[in-house]
Amino acid sequence: MNHTHTAIAALAAGLVCSVQALADATVTSMKGDVRIGNDAVITTQRIFTGATVNTGPGAQVILMFDDQQQVVLNENTTFRIADFRYVAKQPRSDRAVFDLLRGALRFISGVVGARSPNTVALRVPQATIGIRGTDFMVAIVNPAYVNVVHGSIAATNSAGTVVFGQGAVGSIASTSTLATAIPASALPGAATGAFSNLAAAQVTAAVTPAVAQGVAAGAATGAAAAPTAGIGAAVVVGVGAAVIGTAVGYESGGTSTTTHH
Numbered sequence: 530m531n532h533t534h535t536a537i538a539a540l541a542a543g544l545v546c547s548v549q550a551l552a553d554a555t556v557t558s559m560k561g562d563v564r565i566g567n568d569a570v571i572t573t574q575r576i577f578t579g580a581t582v583n584t585g586p587g588a589q590v591i592l593m594f595d596d597q598q599q600v601v602l603n604e605n606t607t608f609r610i611a612d613f614r615y616v617a618k619q620p621r622s623d624r625a626v627f628d629l630l631r632g633a634l635r636f637i638s639g640v641v642g643a644r645s646p647n648t649v650a651l652r653v654p655q656a657t658i659g660i661r662g663t664d665f666m667v668a669i670v671n672p673a674y675v676n677v678v679h680g681s682i683a684a685t686n687s688a689g690t691v692v693f694g695q696g697a698v699g700s701i702a703s704t705s706t707l708a709t710a711i712p713a714s715a716l717p718g719a720a721t722g723a724f725s726n727l728a729a730a731q732v733t734a735a736v737t738p739a740v741a742q743g744v745a746a747g748a749a750t751g752a753a754a755a756p757t758a759g760i761g762a763a764v765v766v767g768v769g770a771a772v773i774g775t776a777v778g779y780e781s782g783g784t785s786t787t788t789h790h
Contacts, residue, residue, distance in 0.1 A: 562586075
């Protein structure tokens with residue numbers, strides 16, 4: 530019996546470790562009503578791919594992913610982790626795909642975004658947003674609005690791709706309308722309020738490519754090389770619009786330039 534109990538305990542421990550290894554994010558901070566389905570979320574809770582997180586009125590939650598990526602969800606937001614894959618020494622398996630179905634979020638990229646940016650996508654009803662070492666915010670207020678705090682993003686839909694550089698504010702009206710830059714003063718109150726709340730969240734700096742390469746040390750030769758594929762033909766929107774709220778500090782970086790194609 531003792532051997533049987535020991536075997537069962539070992540199996541249970543193995544299953545727990547396996548489940549923990551598959552978890553993708555940890556709730557590091559929250560306030561208000563935050564749920565996955567009908568279940569209330571608590572601080573330090575681990576969250577898995579496939580989970581849909583909902584925040585209630587006045588709520589906010591910060592998710593820290595295993596690659597140090599952070600996602601801050603504003604109140605009245607629905608966010609889904611569609612596919613997240615990260616193994617420190619296996620860059621070729623990187624993948625990070627998310628859905629913002631309603632509300633607003635702030636997205637700060639981690640190791641996956643630094644070393645494999647072409648595998649990261651945030652899907653909103655109006656477009657798919659790709660990232661490049663980025664801290665940015667999105668608010669769906671019909672249309673969707675974006676605010677790039679650091680780095681750059683590429684908003685792609687059936688009308689084409691527009692790249693927004695650091696400091697840019699933009700609008701995406703529909704899946705068939707090209708994203709466009711707008712002055713911060715043109716943001717509706719709901720978007721301005723959401724961006725202000727998200728900017729105030731206590732987050733840390735984005736992971737730089739150098740840090741990402743360090744995390745990948747020991748991988749097979751060539752596996753740690755960051756993808757260099759371009760984003761294709763695009764309209765590029767450079768620096769100019771004011772950033773809403775306060776940006777966090779970063780190592781290195783540089784300033785974007787305006788390019789027209």
